Amino acid sequence: MAENDPQLLKGVLTMVLLKVLAEEEGYGYAVVVRLQELGFAGLAEGTIYPALTRLERQGFLAARLERSSSGPARKYYRTTPQGLDELARSIRSWGELVSAVAQVLESPVPGEERDMAKAKEA
Amino acid sequence: MRVTDNVRLWWAKFRYDFWLDVYGVGRRDRRDLRRELAGNLRAAAADVGMGRALLGLGGLRRLAHESSREIRRTSWSAGISAGLVVAALTLLAFFFLSLYYAEGVLDSGVGRPVSSWLFPFVGSSVEVHDEGASGLAVSMSPGVLPLLLGLVAFVAVARPWRARRRS
Numbered sequence: 001m002a003e004n005d006p007q008l009l010k011g012v013l014t015m016v017l018l019k020v021l022a023e024e025e026g027y028g029y030a031v032v033v034r035l036q037e038l039g040f041a042g043l044a045e046g047t048i049y050p051a052l053t054r055l056e057r058q059g060f061l062a063a064r065l066e067r068s069s070s071g072p073a074r075k076y077y078r079t080t081p082q083g084l085d086e087l088a089r090s091i092r093s094w095g096e097l098v099s100a101v102a103q104v105l106e107s108p109v110p111g112e113e114r115d116m117a118k119a120k121e122a
Numbered sequence: 123m124r125v126t127d128n129v130r131l132w133w134a135k136f137r138y139d140f141w142l143d144v145y146g147v148g149r150r151d152r153r154d155l156r157r158e159l160a161g162n163l164r165a166a167a168a169d170v171g172m173g174r175a176l177l178g179l180g181g182l183r184r185l186a187h188e189s190s191r192e193i194r195r196t197s198w199s200a201g202i203s204a205g206l207v208v209a210a211l212t213l214l215a216f217f218f219l220s221l222y223y224a225e226g227v228l229d230s231g232v233g234r235p236v237s238s239w240l241f242p243f244v245g246s247s248v249e250v251h252d253e254g255a256s257g258l259a260v261s262m263s264p265g266v267l268p269l270l271l272g273l274v275a276f277v278a279v280a281r282p283w284r285a286r287r288r289s
Binding site: 054 | 155157158159160161162164165166169175178179180181184185188189191
């Protein structure tokens with residue numbers, strides 16, 4: 001799958017993380033792997049870890065430490081009831097955005113205008 | 123993990139901690155973030171190798187900046203240290219400049235006490251008294267510049283406005 005536009009991804013990251021962690025708790029790297037498997041190919045750890053910290057600070061995620069056999073304890077995150085409310089709000093907002101964008105994209109791109117733009121660029 | 127991987131992990135934690143400190147994260151939060159990063163890095167290294175695990179983090183400075191957004195606080199101790207270091211360096215610069223000035227006075231052989239201020243040390247004064255065979259007397263006062271620069275460094279590093287924002 002092609003790499004996602006980082007700007008687009010940034011806008012939906014909170015919603016995606018809250019959803020994924022509402023379904024199943026996970027620690028930082030496991031969340032990265034899960035999202036990559038779901039199709040967010042270009043998603044880097046450096047984007048996810050601070051987002052998890054931020055969401056925990058905001059009260060949208062709860063964290064617990066669990067001992068690991070391979071090193072320090074891992075911090076597992078799970079979406080809180082407050083996070084679920086935020087998730088519901090984000091999903092509503094996302095739905096509205098998607099239908100608005102779909103409406104804009106519904107009409108075909110005028111061929112002539114596109115050709116003229118190409119000619120100008122040349 | 124190999125020894126080299128452990129060294130790289132330690133170095134990454136060290137740099138991460140340094141930048142978190144710079145961004146005003148308290149000791150306890152830094153420890154928690156450091157441990158979490160180490161746990162994630164170990165898991166990633168077991169999966170894709172330490173090189174790729176570190177690469178995925180991007181810059182540690184940026185990571186620390188992003189991770190510290192909600193937990194930055196006023197760094198009084200770092201501010202005081204920075205202020206003292208800058209003031210001390212400015213004083214040292216003034217001291218060497220004064221010696222250079224005194225040497226010039228001696229070379230000119232003017233034979234009487236000479237006093238002046240030294241650019242850019244506003245409000246400073248240096249008085250050089252060539253006492254011939256009995257030696258040389260130099261009295262110096264650095265003015266307000268070391269204090270001023272120390273204060274600027276303190277404010278820039280401590281960021282006291284954060285304390286105001288919290289209250």
